[in-house]
Every structure is written in structure tokens, then in C-alpha cells.
Amino acid sequence: MAPRRLLTTVDQFPFAIFLVPRLRNPPLYNPIDEPLVRKFYANLETIHDQVTTRAFVRGIAFDLMPALITETLGIPQEDQLGFSYVSSTTPKEEVLATALRRDRLEVFKVIGARLSQGLLSDDYCFLNLVVSYDLSLVSHTNTLTRSHSTLLYAIGTGVPIDRAYVIFLAIDGVASSQCTIVLPFSSVITRICVGQGVPIYTSDMVKELSGPLTKHTLT
Numbered sequence: 239m240a241p242r243r244l245l246t247t248v249d250q251f252p253f254a255i256f257l258v259p260r261l262r263n264p265p266l267y268n269p270i271d272e273p274l275v276r277k278f279y280a281n282l283e284t285i286h287d288q289v290t291t292r293a294f295v296r297g298i299a300f301d302l303m304p305a306l307i308t309e310t311l312g313i314p315q316e317d318q319l320g321f322s323y324v325s326s327t328t329p330k331e332e333v334l335a336t337a338l339r340r341d342r343l344e345v346f347k348v349i350g351a352r353l354s355q356g357l358l359s360d361d362y363c364f365l366n367l368v369v370s371y372d373l374s375l376v377s378h379t380n381t382l383t384r385s386h387s388t389l390l391y392a393i394g395t396g397v398p399i400d401r402a403y404v405i406f407l408a409i410d411g412v413a414s415s416q417c418t419i420v421l422p423f424s425s426v427i428t429r430i431c432v433g434q435g436v437p438i439y440t441s442d443m444v445k446e447l448s449g450p451l452t453k454h455t456l457t
Contacts, residue, residue, distance in 0.1 A: 269425070269428070270424040270425050270428050271428045271431070271438050271439065272424070273439075274295060274296065274427075274428060274431055274436065274438065275421060275424045275427050275428060276421070277295045277296065278293055278295045278427050278431065279412055279413075279421045281293065281294045281295060282302075282409070282412065282413040283413060284410060284413045285301075290302065290303050291406075291409065291410050291413050293431075295431060295436055296436050296437050297437075298431075298434055298435055298436045298437075300434045302406070302409065302410075302430065303406070304400070304402040304403045304405075304406045305402070306430065307402040307405050307406055307426070307430070308402040310426070310429050310430050310433055311402070311426065311429070313401050313402050328388065329388060329391055331384065333391075334384075334387045334388060334391050337362075337391055337394065337395070338357075338358055338359065338362045338387060338390060338391065339357050339358065339359065340357060340358060340359040340360070341357070361394070362390055362394060365390055365393060365394060366382070366390055369389065369390065369393065385407075389404065405423055405426060408422045408423060409422060409423060409427070
């Protein structure tokens with residue numbers, strides 16, 4: 239069995255901290271138009287068989303795609319992206335389990351129970367908390383999906399990440415009801431809407447939220 243590869247801050251932070259809205263990360267830490275974000279998610283529509291969602295907010299309609307996120311945030315283009323993986327190179331569940339689990343067992347799920355936060359090694363436990371800050375703030379302490387586990391594995395093993403695609407999946411997951419009840423990337427959505435000509439009201443802007451926006455509070 240190969241020795242466990244220990245994660246370092248060099249491995250963890252170039253991508254993981256990109257997802258965390260802090261002062262040192264201006265692209266994702268901007269004032270939020272809270273009512274706009276709620277309306278955006280309330281009217282978001284997934285377009286099947288396409289990497290696109292359709293938004294309609296305050297009389298403006300536009301298609302949200304990874305390319306638009308890349309343009310809005312000014313994300314550098316990687317020459318060779320590894321994640322999301324093509325199907326032929328996607329790590330198998332036993333590979334994910336061996337890498338992520340503290341006991342290194344090749345078991346991803348037992349009788350339907352998936353890999354959970356409590357089974358992760360210390361390094362991946364920490365990495366999961368960082369990455370989950372925006373992607374699944376409410377559910378990160380529960381079970382990990384195959385796709386989320388694969389993302390953690392890709393970050394931990396230094397695979398180049400398509401950051402715009404990951405952000406898109408988190409947003410699209412709300413529309414398709416496949417992920418957490420959290421409404422992620424509020425500041426990114428505000429910036430995208432501004433770029434698409436959606437009216438913004440100064441009185442609605444907040445610099446930070448006391449807690450995550452959720453589906454339960456959609457208006």
C-alpha cells in the first residue's frame with residue numbers, strides 16, 4: 239500500500255480559499271443584494287442536457303454558464319484541467335475511500351451509508367470544512383456525495399480545477415434540487431446580475447450576512 243500523501247497548505251489553499259469569501263479574496267467578497275439573490279434562485283431554471291441554467295430576475299433574462307462566471311470573476315484559464323474528470327479518468331470509489339478515510343479502508347459506502355465527515359483523515363476533514371464554506375455550508379458535517387468526495391480528492395492531489403465549473407455546479411444544484419438547501423455564492427450572483435444589466439438597489443445591499451441564505455427564506 240502506498241504511503242498516505244499528506245496535504246500541505248500549498249495543496250489546500252490555492253483553490254479551496256478561492257471559494258471562501260474573505261477580505262483577502264475580493265472576487266468572492268463583495269456587497270450582496272439579498273432580495274436579488276433570493277429572486278435569482280426562485281426563478282432559476284435548469285436546461286437539461288446543457289451546462290446552462292436560465293435566470294430571470296427583475297425583468298432581465300440571461301443564461302448562466304461557466305464561461306460567464308469565468309468572465310465575471312476574471313478567473314485565469316488553466317491549460318490542462320483535470321477536474322471535472324472525463325469519465326474514463328474519474329477515480330473509483332475505492333480510490334477515493336483509501337485516500338480520504340482516516341483508516342484507509344477501501345470502503346466508500348456500506349449498506350447505502352456514504353463516506354461521512356467523521357471518517358475523513360485530519361487533512362481531508364480540514365479541507366472539507368474549507369471547501370464546504372460556500373458549497374454546502376449546512377450539510378458539510380453529514381454524508382459526502384461521490385462528486386464532492388471527488389472534488390476533495392482532486393484538490394488534495396493537486397489536480398488543476400475548473401473553478402468556474404465548480405461554482406456553476408453549486409448554483410445549478412439548487413435549481414435541480416440535488417444539493418444543500420443553502421443558496422451559495424450570493425456575492426458572485428450579485429456581480430453577475432450587475433454585469434447583465436439587472437437593476438440593483440443600494441438599500442438592499444449588505445456587506446455580509448449573519449447566516450447562509452436558504453431555500454426556506456426564498457421570497
